Amino acid sequence: MSDRIIQNAYYVADLDLAITRFHDLWDLGPFFIRRHIALENVLYRGEPAALDISAAYTQAGDIMIELVTQHNDAPSIFRDRFAAHESGFHHVALDFGDHDSQVESFNNRGFDSITSFKTSEGRGATYLDTFELLGHATEIYIVNDSLKQLYSDVRHASETWDGRELIRER
Numbered sequence: 001m002s003d004r005i006i007q008n009a010y011y012v013a014d015l016d017l018a019i020t021r022f023h024d025l026w027d028l029g030p031f032f033i034r035r036h037i038a039l040e041n042v043l044y045r046g047e048p049a050a051l052d053i054s055a056a057y058t059q060a061g062d063i064m065i066e067l068v069t070q071h072n073d074a075p076s077i078f079r080d081r082f083a084a085h086e087s088g089f090h091h092v093a094l095d096f097g098d099h100d101s102q103v104e105s106f107n108n109r110g111f112d113s114i115t116s117f118k119t120s121e122g123r124g125a126t127y128l129d130t131f132e133l134l135g136h137a138t139e140i141y142i143v144n145d146s147l148k149q150l151y152s153d154v155r156h157a158s159e160t161w162d163g164r165e166l167i168r169e170r
Contacts, residue, residue, distance in 0.1 A: 006151075007093035009066035009139070011082045015054055016167075018067045018087065022058070023166055028065060030157050031056040032150070032168050036071065038120040045114060050074045056167075057150065059158035064093075064151060077115035077127040077137055091127060091137035096148070099126065102140045106130075111138070121146040 012018035019031045035054040042051045052071040057064055068090065070078045081090060094102065103113060103126045111128045114137070118124035124142035131137060141147060157168070 004095040005063070005092045006095050007064040007066055007139070008060075008089070009068055009091045009093065010088065011078050011090040012067045012069050012087045013085050015056055015067055015069045018069075019056055019167060022065065022067065026060065028058045028060055028158075029163070029166050030161050030168050031058045031067075031166060032154055032157070032170050033057075034170050039117040040120065041124075042117040043113075043115065044075045044077075045112070049076065049115070051076050051115070051117060053078070057154045059155050064154055066093075077129075080114065080129075081131065081137070089136055091139050093125075093139040093141060096141060096143045099140055099142045103128070106138065106140070118142060119146075123147040 022028050033054065033056045037053055037055065039051055042049045050072060051074055053068055054071065055066055055068040057066050059065070068078065070076060073079065073084065078090065082088060106128045107113060111130055113126050114129050116124065116126040123144045123146050126140045128138045128140065
């Protein structure tokens with residue numbers, strides 16, 4: 001099982017405002033944005049759920065930074081921690097590995113799976129409740145070539161960025 005953290009994620013109330021703030025404070029960029037990500041097989045605490053999220057991704061050294069917002073009020077790992085108008089650190093994502101065995105290992109140690117889904121590209125994630133122990137959730141990926149390409153594209157763009165085109169819609 002991989003325990004290397006490869007992403008820090010923040011829940012934000014306003015995605016575009018958060019991008020501006022993260023850029024202005026830390027000169028991060030560019031940000032790749034996916035708005036209203038098409039999600040399938042969404043579960044919240046084992047029950048079918050509806051989830052409407054958008055996310056932006058950039059790189060800070062070896063760590064990807066994700067900014068995520070939820071557009072609906074459905075129960076989720078995000079709403080468990082933040083109201084729509086709030087913002088703050090939400091989760092870490094662990095390095096690519098075997099999704100099912102990683103989730104099972106965490107579940108066997110008493111960390112419940114709160115929200116899970118797949119995207120239309122076939123990648124996805126399970127978010128585990130590590131709030132009490134760590135103060136944030138833990139994300140385990142369903143890995144495919146699309147996810148690997150996203151990580152590669154974001155890293156390459158940050159390393160070669162000329163300061164123009166802060167936002168890149170995907």
